[in-house]
Amino acid sequence: MPQKLIIDADPGIGDALAIAVALFDPEIDLIGVTATSGCVSGPAATRNIQAIIEALDPPKWPRIGSCDRETLPTLRDFATESVSTSALNGPSGLGDWDFRVAELASPKDSAKLLIELTRAEPLEITLLTLGPLTNVALALDRAPDFLDLLKGIVVLGGSVTAGGDVTPAAEFNIFSNPEAARAVLGSPATKTLVPLDVSCVPVLTFDQHKRLPNNESTLMGRFLQSLLPFALRAHHQHLGLEGMRLNEVAAVAAISRPEMFQVSPMAVDVETKGELTRGMTVFDRRGQQHWKSNIDVLREVESQAVIDYLTATLRRAGNGPSGGSA
Numbered sequence: 001m002p003q004k005l006i007i008d009a010d011p012g013i014g015d016a017l018a019i020a021v022a023l024f025d026p027e028i029d030l031i032g033v034t035a036t037s038g039c040v041s042g043p044a045a046t047r048n049i050q051a052i053i054e055a056l057d058p059p060k061w062p063r064i065g066s067c068d069r070e071t072l073p074t075l076r077d078f079a080t081e082s083v084s085t086s087a088l089n090g091p092s093g094l095g096d097w098d099f100r101v102a103e104l105a106s107p108k109d110s111a112k113l114l115i116e117l118t119r120a121e122p123l124e125i126t127l128l129t130l131g132p133l134t135n136v137a138l139a140l141d142r143a144p145d146f147l148d149l150l151k152g153i154v155v156l157g158g159s160v161t162a163g164g165d166v167t168p169a170a171e172f173n174i175f176s177n178p179e180a181a182r183a184v185l186g187s188p189a190t191k192t193l194v195p196l197d198v199s200c201v202p203v204l205t206f207d208q209h210k211r212l213p214n215n216e217s218t219l220m221g222r223f224l225q226s227l228l229p230f231a232l233r234a235h236h237q238h239l240g241l242e243g244m245r246l247n248e249v250a251a252v253a254a255i256s257r258p259e260m261f262q263v264s265p266m267a268v269d270v271e272t273k274g275e276l277t278r279g280m281t282v283f284d285r286r287g288q289q290h291w292k293s294n295i296d297v298l299r300e301v302e303s304q305a306v307i308d309y310l311t312a313t314l315r316r317a318g319n320g321p322s323g324g325s326a
Contacts, residue, residue: 002029003255004124004151006062006117008110010038010131011048013089013231018130018248019049020223021310023058024317027256030058031125032117034065034110038131038176039085040093042067045131046107048092051099055223056317063117065110069134085172088234095230111138115146122149126255129155130248132173137180140187147189156251157181158268158281159196160297167279171196174270175279182270185281191295193268194254195281198261198298199247202306206232206242211311220317246306253306254298260309262300267291 005028009015022030033053035045046066053061090096108116114135118125127150129136136153139146147153157173158181164170174181185191209228215221228244235241254261267284269291271277284291 002027003126004029004031004121005255006030006032006034006114006125006127008034008036008114008127008129008131008135009049010036010040010045010093011052012039012085012093012130012248013095013227014244014246014248015039015130016048016052016094016227017246017310018252019052020056020220020317021249021252021313023053023056023062025252025256025313028252029060030062032063032065032113034113034135035067036110036131036135037067037069037071038173039089041071042069044093046104047101048094050101050104051094051097052223054101055099055226056219063108063113064104065113065135066104066107067110067135087238088231090230090234095227097226097230099226110135111142114139115143118146118149119143123151126151127153128251128255129153129157129173130251132176133157133180133184134177137177137183140183147184147187150189152190152192153184154192154194154251154255155185156194156199156248158193160266160281160283160299162195162197162200164280165196167276169271169277170279171281174281178270178272178279181279182272185268185270185295188294192254192263193281193295193297194251195297196247198301199250200245201301202246202250202303203241203243204246204307204310208243208307208311212314213317220314224314246310249310250301250306253309257305257309260302260305261298263296264299265293266295266297267293268295268297
């Protein structure tokens with residue numbers, strides 16, 4: 001039986017690729033995709049999610065949650081020296097893809113949709129967060145039993161020993177709203193963290209990109225050609241990488257293919273006040289741990305297995321009825 005999944009996202013080319021994988025992975029039943037502000041504003045995230053789903057036209061469409069928040073205050077108020085998200089993803093978040101979407105007829109707030117879907121199927125749904133944890137904290141504030149009704153929550157974010165990517169100490173998703181992250185990661189819910197230590201390891205190289213569907217007569221081929229060339233160029237230009245990091249795809253793989261990863265129970269908290277360390281995920285790694293373990297953390301990944309998972313899933317979709325013949 002496919003796993004019921006909701007993705008909370010701020011697309012982002014990486015998020016777009018992860019959503020595409022989740023839409024066509026037969027082991028996943030993607031019932032909802034909710035927009036949050038982070039890599040792009042809330043309205044842009046909502047439009048991007050619509051564009052992704054409409055472009056791919058999957059056999060089963062998930063419900064879409066909308067967001068009207070602009071960029072989070074933390075990102076405006078704290079100067080960073082990292083490569084901007086717009087440099088890696090383009091001004092719209094989806095590279096130079098020139099897409100058009102209509103306004104949602106009856107938009108539903110993301111946090112409200114999260115609560116509604118979860119209450120309809122208690123203990124059946126996994127929530128994957130690919131952006132800041134703002135929507136989850138809002139849902140928890142409105143419905144204190146929200147996290148208890150989930151089967152589990154998988155969070156892409158934080159770092160154990162790899163340092164940060166937006167500041168020397170903090171990873172983007174946690175840094176964007178550390179108060180929300182602290183509330184969610186500190187909750188007693190069943191949680192899994194996919195930190196930078198693991199998510200940055202799988203890299204889609206230029207050669208591996210050629211294995212993906214590229215026939216522009218198919219929906220998947222057109223979709224990938226609209227996004228990936230920009231992402232590969234941007235990663236090379238701004239990060240000096242000969243490929244694109246697959247952070248978000250690794251997070252989907254952690255749900256669908258957990259055998260690709262090694263997991264350790266750990267104790268985590270989030271720094272919310274430090275001048276240099278705001279947004280840092282702090283783990284109790286002392287020889288004699290004093291904090292009680294409160295989260296499962298992915299520590300190792302089979303990098304090539306994640307890339308093979310991506311390739312197989314998207315090639316299957318590219319050959320499917322909704323994508324035409326490859």
